[in-house]
Amino acid sequence: MSGAAQLAHRPVMVRTALDYLRPRAGAWIIDGTFGAGDHTRALLEAGANVLGIDQDPQAADRVGTLADGAAFVFAAGNFRDMERLAGSHDLSAVAGVLLDLGVSSMQLDEGERGFAFRADGPLDMRMAATGPSASDIVNEAPMEEIAALLWRYGEERHSRRIARRIVEARERAPILTTGRLAEVVASAYPGGPRRAHPARRTFQALRIHVNDELGALQEGLEAGTRLLEPGGRLVVISYHSLEDRIVKRFLNDSPRIQALTKRPLTPSDAEVEANPRARSAKLRAGERTAA
Numbered sequence: 001m002s003g004a005a006q007l008a009h010r011p012v013m014v015r016t017a018l019d020y021l022r023p024r025a026g027a028w029i030i031d032g033t034f035g036a037g038d039h040t041r042a043l044l045e046a047g048a049n050v051l052g053i054d055q056d057p058q059a060a061d062r063v064g065t066l067a068d069g070a071a072f073v074f075a076a077g078n079f080r081d082m083e084r085l086a087g088s089h090d091l092s093a094v095a096g097v098l099l100d101l102g103v104s105s106m107q108l109d110e111g112e113r114g115f116a117f118r119a120d121g122p123l124d125m126r127m128a129a130t131g132p133s134a135s136d137i138v139n140e141a142p143m144e145e146i147a148a149l150l151w152r153y154g155e156e157r158h159s160r161r162i163a164r165r166i167v168e169a170r171e172r173a174p175i176l177t178t179g180r181l182a183e184v185v186a187s188a189y190p191g192g193p194r195r196a197h198p199a200r201r202t203f204q205a206l207r208i209h210v211n212d213e214l215g216a217l218q219e220g221l222e223a224g225t226r227l228l229e230p231g232g233r234l235v236v237i238s239y240h241s242l243e244d245r246i247v248k249r250f251l252n253d254s255p256r257i258q259a260l261t262k263r264p265l266t267p268s269d270a271e272v273e274a275n276p277r278a279r280s281a282k283l284r285a286g287e288r289t290a291a
């Protein structure tokens with residue numbers, strides 16, 4: 001396990017998120033990515049009521065004592081279904097929506113979940129326990145489809161080469177573990193000095209595809225905006241350029257939202273030093289207009 005992987009979970013850009021969400025007593029805020037509940041806890045401490053949503057079955061186990069208070073409710077599901085999930089708690093308008101995208105440190109650290117190329121485990125990568133896994137894609141999809149998704153979601157320059165090597169390897173034996181996939185990808189990579197692990201982009205691409213992360217983000221932004229009351233705030237923390245592009249476009253183009261951040265805000269050097277996972281974070285915020 002790397003040093004970063006051993007770190008406890010820490011919420012990213014929590015102060016900035018709160019500054020934009022402006023939590024106040026009695027107002028409801030949706031935390032669409034509950035995770036370990038750290039952003040939720042900060043919102044509750046600031047006096048707001050929170051609906052926490054997460055599609056990971058293990059997130060519900062982390063609700064713990066929070067569920068005892070009247071100020072907090074939890075709904076298991078995808079934030080793209082936010083309106084239905086809010087409706088099940090009689091919420092039809094809220095003062096804020098927070099999305100802190102991607103996978104949590106807990107998901108990454110557990111080899112069993114199959115997200116990490118540095119830890120060996122079953123090749124899964126599903127945040128929710130449904131739908132095809134990364135192993136299904138890698139072992140069954142045609143080579144062209146694998147190459148296309150590595151290019152689109154991983155911006156992987158060697159997508160065709162890697163896809164060809166994956167197909168050759170799976171003909172010998174199915175690729176069932178993260179360790180074997182990482183090896184296969186590394187063997188397809190041209191030599192020379194590198195800044196990152198050669199499998200990083202492949203794993204990112206598979207994860208985005210398996211969880212339809214970009215489709216969920218677009219629908220989550222739309223659903224969140226419909227739920228916001230006029231003056232309500234939408235805050236999104238993203239971790240790679242494909243997500244940030246979607247958020248930026250949405251905030252600039254949606255007729256019901258006024259962007260509050262011209263450029264994405266990023267964590268301080270001190271935060272990145274204390275929490276390396278904050279390194280790539282970008283925060284954008286918008287406000288629901290009256291119309």
Ligand SMILES: C[S@@+](CC[C@H](N)C(=O)[O-])C[C@H]1O[C@@H](n2cnc3c(N)ncnc32)[C@H](O)[C@@H]1O
Binds near residue numbers: 033034059078100
């Ligand atoms: C970066 S973590 C959030 C950490 C959280 N803000 C905290 O303070 O603990 C992202 C979480 O969002 C969840 N998630 C990602 N995409 C989701 C989606 N479309 N619907 C629901 N949950 C999602 C993941 O399962 C994960 O637990």
